[in-house]
Amino acid sequence: MHSSCLQYCIDLPLEKEVLTETVEKAKDWALMHGISMRSKEHFTKDNVQIAPFLLLPTSFPKQEFEKAIQVQKILNKLMHIVAHDYDFLKKTLASTIAVDEFSAKLFHIYETVHAEGLAQDISIGLLRSDYMLHGIEDSKIKQIELNTIASSFAGIATRVTQFHRYILTELEHSDKLINVPENNAVSGLCAGLIEAWKLYNNEKAVILFVVENVTHNICDQRFHEFEIRRQNPKIRIIRKNLTEIISQAQLGPDKELIIGNNVISVVYFRSGYTPNDYPTEREWSARLLIERSRAMKCPTIHYHLAGTKKVQQALAQPGALDHFIKDGSIARQVQEIFTGLYSLDFNEYGDQAIDMALAEPRKFVLKPQREGGGNNVYDENIRTQLNSMKESKERTAWILMDRIYPPLQKNYIIRPGDMNNCEVQDFTCELGIYGIIIGNAKEIKVNKQVGHVLRTKPATATEGGVVMGIGALDSPYLV
């Protein structure tokens, strides 16, 4: 791995006294403005603690940032079209659902509502397309994945941008603020949910947040809730997990989703993307009930499936985009941000991919059909995993991807607890761009790019889950 050639916003290290004072101030600012989450170790609903964040914004090439911003509406539309292509989803996911029970159950819900006819034909996407920088001298963005369900951190990211503007000013670098782009991610995403609420056209109907049994990332979720209420105080929000939903929800005569006295206009999933969210068949029935209802869903089951890694891999195959994007120059723009993705299906291409990865595992990442971090396989473990499954059908549930080694950049990470342990370290970052899209098979009603987040992790970590405490929230300093 190599150090970045990108210019930093401030020369490091900071002088010791300045650092100590700045870190203390930063922690208090973070707590007072909601750069916070609930502790994993000592969970209680009475407390939050700071979410890990970077003291200074991390440098990011301006041109590549702008490219990511510019391509977002194209990706939104692409996802929308892919999600509405039943034949493509069925063909692409066939080998995966044959062996992966979780994907199969999602697909089964899709088949069910597709056969019955959709009670609500409009889908809402709050998407986040993630990128890392590839190449040292002349770094280019490469897409890591595109999330169509529970795209998180827009709430906290908005605050982190404000924090970095504050801290640069405190350090007497206010001339640099121009390089920290404005970020209104949370208001943009919430405007999408409000737009959907309006389309439902029932002033009394509420928005349902489908949440985990235990929510660590509470501030991010509440930022969304409070922002919706700020933009439109008429809209009430309720929070339920899938287990509560199955015992409390029912469909009305016109397939309205009803919980207690509330008709639900919009269902916003902040859970439901991992097998853990479905401990029993009852939670699966809850997902099906929601899908069968007339409520608007963020996402619908077909949007969820369009965001799987298998679909991402299929879209990256030479020529695949031409089917969905008729303008060749736009298709090439999208292709350019993709990196190598390989199917492990039972055929000669799958065999070739496996041989390639066995020969040089460090050049690849092995990914199952899972979300939420911590599921991918790296380095020598790729050999172990591939050797254990290469003769079995199980391998078709996985995809292989070229591994990106982004440039290293120096910064300070601030975590709860380690006040005295703040030293300059090497990090790599991942940029996420948020988009909203609303529409049905015939028409796209809303398509926007609405903001960004940077997540940064120590150079030594393969994955940077922020909720898991490895990665940290950050914002880009454009150079």
Ligand code: ADP
């Ligand atoms: P998830 O849906 O679990 O977030 P991702 O595909 O985003 O799955 O992978 C999780 C993390 O793994 C990313 O945030 C990134 O840190 C790392 N990662 C994923 N793909 C690559 C890659 N091709 N090269 C390097 N790191 C990767």
Ligand code: MG
């Ligand atoms: Mg990810």
Ligand code: MG
């Ligand atoms: Mg994901």
